[in-house]
Amino acid sequence: MAKPKGTGKFVCIEGVDGCGKTTQARLLVRNLRHRGFDAVYTTEPSLGTVGKLIRSFVLAREERVSVALEALLFAADRVDHVKTEVESLLKQDKIVVCDRYVYSSLAYQGAAGLDTDWIDCINRFALKPDVALLLDVPPEVVVSRLKTKKSVMENMTNLRKVRDLYVRLAEQQRMVLLNGNKSIKEVADSILLHVLKKLET
Numbered sequence: 001m002a003k004p005k006g007t008g009k010f011v012c013i014e015g016v017d018g019c020g021k022t023t024q025a026r027l028l029v030r031n032l033r034h035r036g037f038d039a040v041y042t043t044e045p046s047l048g049t050v051g052k053l054i055r056s057f058v059l060a061r062e063e064r065v066s067v068a069l070e071a072l073l074f075a076a077d078r079v080d081h082v083k084t085e086v087e088s089l090l091k092q093d094k095i096v097v098c099d100r101y102v103y104s105s106l107a108y109q110g111a112a113g114l115d116t117d118w119i120d121c122i123n124r125f126a127l128k129p130d131v132a133l134l135l136d137v138p139p140e141v142v143v144s145r146l147k148t149k150k151s152v153m154e155n156m157t158n159l160r161k162v163r164d165l166y167v168r169l170a171e172q173q174r175m176v177l178l179n180g181n182k183s184i185k186e187v188a189d190s191i192l193l194h195v196l197k198k199l200e201t
Helices: 021-034 049-059 067-091 102-111 116-122 139-145 156-171 184-199
Strands: 009-014 039-043 095-099 131-136 176-179
Touching: 009 021, 009 067, 009 102, 009 184, 021 039, 021 095, 021 184, 039 067, 049 067, 067 095, 067 102, 067 116, 102 116, 102 156, 131 156, 131 184, 139 156, 156 176, 176 184
Parallel strands: 009 095, 009 131, 039 095, 131 176
Antiparallel strands: none
16 A cells, blocks of 8 residues: 655564564654654554454463464454554654554464465555564574563564564565664664654655
C-alpha cells in the first residue's frame, strides 16, 4: 500500500525480543520531539480489539497456537492498526514510530515454518514504511537480558531462526541493519542519524 503524498513519515523498529527495540523506539520519539518534530509512538500488537485478542489468546498462552492462525491474526491487527491509527497520524504530518511491524510476522512465523511468500501475501495491504530499522543483537545476549519468559516464542533455538530471517530481510534491502549490541546511547544516536537523513529527503 502506497503512502499518500504530502503526509508524515512512517518508521518501524524491529528485532528479536530483548534487543531493546521498545526502549529505542521511545527514545527516538523523544529525540525527534526535542528537535521540533511531531513524533508519536505506537506498537504491534496494537491496542485495538484484534491486538488485545493477540495479547490474551496468543502471547499469554503456555502452548503456541497454530502458526497460520498467528500470522492471520497479526495481519488482521496490522490492517486495523494502520486504518484506525497510523494513516490518520500520517495525514496530520506526524512521524509515526512503530515498535514492530510486518517484519516481525515474516521473522517469527517464518521461523516457525510458514512460507514467507504467503506471509507477504496476507500482508499485502500493509503500509510500506519510509524507514525500517533492524536492531541486531546476538540471541545469546538477548536470552541473558530476558529475566523471565515473556511469550511462547522465546527460546534459544527459535530466536536464532528469527534472527537469521531478520538478517535475510536486511540483506534483501527491506530493512537497515544496525548493531544493537552497543550502549543505549550509541544505538539511539545511530537510529536518529538514519531517521534524520530520511526526513531530509
